[in-house]
Amino acid sequence: MNLPPRIRSEWVASPVTSSENIVSRPGRLGGRRILVMPNTFYITTPIYYANSLPHLGHLYTTIVADAIHRYKKQRSFDVYFLTGTDEHGINIQRAADREGRTPQQQVDYISGELKRMFGQFGLGPENGGYDIFMRTTEPFHYQGVQHLWRRIAANKTPKGNDAIYKGFYEGWFCAPCAAFKLEDEYATPEGSDIPNCLVHERPLDRVSEESFFFRLSDYDEFLLETIEKDPEILKPESRRKEVISFIKGGLQDLSISREKTSVSWGVPVPDDEKHVMYVWLDALSNYITALGFGQRKARCSRIR
Ligand SMILES: [Zn+2]
Secondary structure, X not given: OOOOHHHHHHHHOOOOOHHHOOOOEEEEEOOEEEEEOOOEEEEEOOOEEOOOOOOHHHHHHHHHHHHHHHHHHHOOOEXXXXXXXXXXXXXXXXXXXXXOOOHHHHHHHHHHHHHHHHHHOOOOHHHOOOOEEEEOOOHHHHHHHHHHHHHHHOOEOOOOOEOEEEEEEEEEEEOOOOEEEOHHHEEOOOOOOOOEEOOOOOEOEEEEEEEEEEOHHHHXXXXXXXXXXXXXXXXXXXXXXXXXXXXXXXXXXXXXXXXXXXXXOOOEOOOOOOEEEOHHHHHHOHHHHOOOOOOOOOOOOOOO
8 A cells, every 4th residue: 555654654663652642651661761652542622501402513513523432442552531501691591491491401402302313323332432421510520510519729829829819790692602801802783782693693782791811911921831841741733823913912800600590500709699600611521520539439440
């Protein structure tokens, strides 16, 4: 077979590259200290938002991840494969209201339908598919995310300020985006005072409420230094450049909680009954809580 050299070496070579490893373990060989790199590989799909029924996009993404996961397994990697559902936030609450369900019934229904579809296409654990179907309403996830919040709150930023503070947020909020919109993200139609979301082309809600903020603006120099020092830390190069230019454009502090009176379906903020966590903070953490972050025992024995 006449394959291009790069592809051939990738297919034929038996030693696997170490850049894909996520765990390293020190060991000894012949009296010399060496670094043993177990060939572990962690792959995830995004966790899917549980507000509406599964479609071809969910299936396609999971099939692609499943193919990579099986390929790595064949190449003797110790693989951990995660898929699952993102189950909090205003859109779930609204979808549940529309369907006459409780939010918990809504997410149970949607995650059940996803599992059923994945099962039908041979992507489930019974067919050697994903290792975990992650759900952000699981008690262990609450425990992990609350631990993360406490850890951030106990720390100072690189500029010496509290990393989390309580403030007051007023702005134009798009529910389908689940985000406050900046000036360049909305447009006000002629003859109206209410701007439209540029993504959804629907009117925004004026929202004003108490919120906890993460002091992201204090991390600009630290992030730039970290990313510019190590070209391997963020790939591909085009995305690395994009992130650098985003940071240079100025970082704003991030609203990371919502008052329960406006959104009740979320992970409670530790030690504050009035707030639940903003859905992104809770959802993005699932990739580490699934491995045991913030819990007494690692959930995946391969991750130490
Ligand atoms: Zn929107």
